[in-house]
Amino acid sequence: MTATDTLTAPATVARGGGAAPQLKVRKLEAWYGESHALHGVDLDVYPGETVTLLGRNGVGKTTTLRAIMGIIRKRKGEVEFEQKSIMRVPLHRIAHAGLGFVPEERGIFASLTVEENLTLPPVVAKGGMSIEKIYEIFPNLFERRGSPGTKLSGGEQQMLAIARILRTGVRLILLDEPTEGLAPVIVERIGEVLKVLKTHGVSVLLVEQNFRFASRIADHFYVMDHGQVIDSFTVSELPARTEALNTALGV
Amino acid sequence: MTTIFGVALPVLTGQLLIGLINGSFYALLSLGLAVIFGLLRIVNFAHGAFYMLGAFAAWMLLNFAGIGYWGALFLAPLIVAVVGMVIERTMLRALYGLDHLYGLLFTFGLALLLEGGFRHYFGTSGQPFAAPEALRGATNIGFMMLPNYRGWVVVASLVVCLGTWAIIEKTKIGAYLRAATENSTLVQAFGVNVPLLLTLTYGFGCALAGVAGVLAAPLFQVSPLMGSNLIIIVFAVVVIGGMGSILGAIVTGYMLGIVEGLCKVFYPEAANIVVFVIMAIVLLLRPAGLFGKDS
Numbered sequence: 001m002t003a004t005d006t007l008t009a010p011a012t013v014a015r016g017g018g019a020a021p022q023l024k025v026r027k028l029e030a031w032y033g034e035s036h037a038l039h040g041v042d043l044d045v046y047p048g049e050t051v052t053l054l055g056r057n058g059v060g061k062t063t064t065l066r067a068i069m070g071i072i073r074k075r076k077g078e079v080e081f082e083q084k085s086i087m088r089v090p091l092h093r094i095a096h097a098g099l100g101f102v103p104e105e106r107g108i109f110a111s112l113t114v115e116e117n118l119t120l121p122p123v124v125a126k127g128g129m130s131i132e133k134i135y136e137i138f139p140n141l142f143e144r145r146g147s148p149g150t151k152l153s154g155g156e157q158q159m160l161a162i163a164r165i166l167r168t169g170v171r172l173i174l175l176d177e178p179t180e181g182l183a184p185v186i187v188e189r190i191g192e193v194l195k196v197l198k199t200h201g202v203s204v205l206l207v208e209q210n211f212r213f214a215s216r217i218a219d220h221f222y223v224m225d226h227g228q229v230i231d232s233f234t235v236s237e238l239p240a241r242t243e244a245l246n247t248a249l250g251v
Numbered sequence: 252m253t254t255i256f257g258v259a260l261p262v263l264t265g266q267l268l269i270g271l272i273n274g275s276f277y278a279l280l281s282l283g284l285a286v287i288f289g290l291l292r293i294v295n296f297a298h299g300a301f302y303m304l305g306a307f308a309a310w311m312l313l314n315f316a317g318i319g320y321w322g323a324l325f326l327a328p329l330i331v332a333v334v335g336m337v338i339e340r341t342m343l344r345a346l347y348g349l350d351h352l353y354g355l356l357f358t359f360g361l362a363l364l365l366e367g368g369f370r371h372y373f374g375t376s377g378q379p380f381a382a383p384e385a386l387r388g389a390t391n392i393g394f395m396m397l398p399n400y401r402g403w404v405v406v407a408s409l410v411v412c413l414g415t416w417a418i419i420e421k422t423k424i425g426a427y428l429r430a431a432t433e434n435s436t437l438v439q440a441f442g443v444n445v446p447l448l449l450t451l452t453y454g455f456g457c458a459l460a461g462v463a464g465v466l467a468a469p470l471f472q473v474s475p476l477m478g479s480n481l482i483i484i485v486f487a488v489v490v491i492g493g494m495g496s497i498l499g500a501i502v503t504g505y506m507l508g509i510v511e512g513l514c515k516v517f518y519p520e521a522a523n524i525v526v527f528v529i530m531a532i533v534l535l536l537r538p539a540g541l542f543g544k545d546s
């Protein structure tokens with residue numbers, strides 16, 4: 001690092017090591033019918049980063065992920081993935097661009113077995129995990145592979161929801177509150193899985209209420225309120241902000 | 252002569268066979284309706300018209316192109332599927348996301364249009380269609396003489412129904428269909444071309460009606476109104492089985508055909524309404540249908 005670098009704002013310069021953002025979101029607005037839910041969201045995810053979106057319930061975190069993915073079509077602004085705008089790409093082509101989605105409600109299909117759930121998303125690029133590797137990481141899923149997806153426990157369903165995206169070879173995963181309502185041991189396991197993703201160079205945009213959990217894996221944080229990003233800082237700045245965040249997030 | 256409950260055995264088996272034949276058509280048609288409703292949430296009132304179209308396609312293939320029954324058995328459903336897919340792409344698609352009533356009204360209008368068109372060109376009197384050479388005559392199966400073509404219809408419809416069930420339950424494309432039936436947005440977000448899946452599913456459901464039409468052609472005459480006579484009962488079958496249940500549609504189809512046949516033997520006066528009586532009872536006791544999931 002040169003002397004001039006240290007004089008500028010550290011957060012913005014250090015991120016991505018000079019690479020362009022893999023995901024670039026600018027002035028993103030979104031609507032549910034007439035109701036205006038996002039009022040201009042700006043954020044970046046650099047290659048290989050785990051970025052966490054913090055914010056109280058109802059501020060628009062899920063909506064942000066859904067609008068980036070294109071699940072919400074009533075939207076405005078700019079979403080670029082790997083330097084290409086994906087605003088006009090039809091929903092079923094987004095995954096093929098390299099973007100994966102794990103919804104907050106997990107989206108495990110009751111009429112599919114665990115294995116059918118696991119192999120449902122098409123493989124969109126090389127570099128995804130093999131089924132064997134996934135069963136090695138998640139032995140529970142292997143044991144239950146023949147049962148209906150929704151017969152799994154909440155923790156196992158969350159594992160399945162993440163595991164099925166690992167197969168596809170996407171390069172960035174939008175992950176919505178994976179630890180919500182789960183026991184500490186399961187949260188621990190999910191943390192390990194996210195670390196594995198990181199070593200594979202997969203980027204993650206993570207929505208997470210539990211910022212102590214997030215602080216162990218995230219490189220960068222955004223804080224949302226009222227459908228906007230109101231704060232942005234790196235993991236090294238987290239300790240200094242803990243107090244303020246506790247208040248802002250109402251923890 | 253052997254009798255059961257005072258009824259001669261040949262009479263009983265004869266009516267059972269007729270019931271089984273009718274049940275074969277109920278099963279094929281309600282299966283198509285269930286597949287379409289499951290994924291598209293469209294109550295396909297044009298289903299009877301597609302059945303009629305299948306029979307007419309077979310008749311036209313024979314009379315205009317010299318293609319016989321066996322060729323028609325594959326080509327006619329394909330033609331019906333293509334017609335269905337074109338309609339889905341160009342018109343039905345616009346109604347997704349609206350109230351079910353719009354899809355119902357549109358397909359009802361479509362049925363009137365198709366049936367009216369055929370009535371204009373062919374009149375209401377039926378066109379004869381001969382059974383294929385290989386299936387004429389009858390076979391003695393011990394307790395009765397079984398007309399070969401009727402036996403074939405029962406076997407063919409069973410094979411098609413079970414084949415469809417196997418495709419939906421055991422294959423990848425079936426997994427896409429089941430998943431999209433639960434949450435089509437998520438399946439699309441995973442990278443599956445759901446709009447195409449909807450088109451293919453509608454085409455497939457219509458093709459099932461087309462198969463039924465070809466099977467029916469030699470049994471009943473090929474006439475523009477053959478579908479509208481049948482479809483009312485088929486809708487009752489679907490209500491009894493439970494909208495959207497694949498296995499439910501198949502089982503209920505055969506079951507009600509047989510119940511109708513038995514009713515003709517033991518209480519003929521009620522034979523024409525027994526299905527509707529059962530429908531009313533099921534609606535009162537189990538509104539989701541025998542195989543439907545309770546909401």
Ligand SMILES: Nc1ncnc2c1ncn2[C@@H]1O[C@H](COP(=O)(O)OP(=O)(O)O)[C@@H](O)[C@H]1O
Nearest residue numbers: 032035037055056057058059060061062063064
């Ligand atoms: N399907 C929906 N229809 C209408 N409004 C919605 C819907 N989903 C969320 N909202 C509203 O949009 C806002 C943002 O919600 P959401 O993105 O789910 O928040 P978060 O994920 O941060 O808890 C909330 O006010 C919520 O009530």
Ligand SMILES: [Mg+2]
Nearest residue numbers: 061062063104
């Ligand atoms: Mg949320």
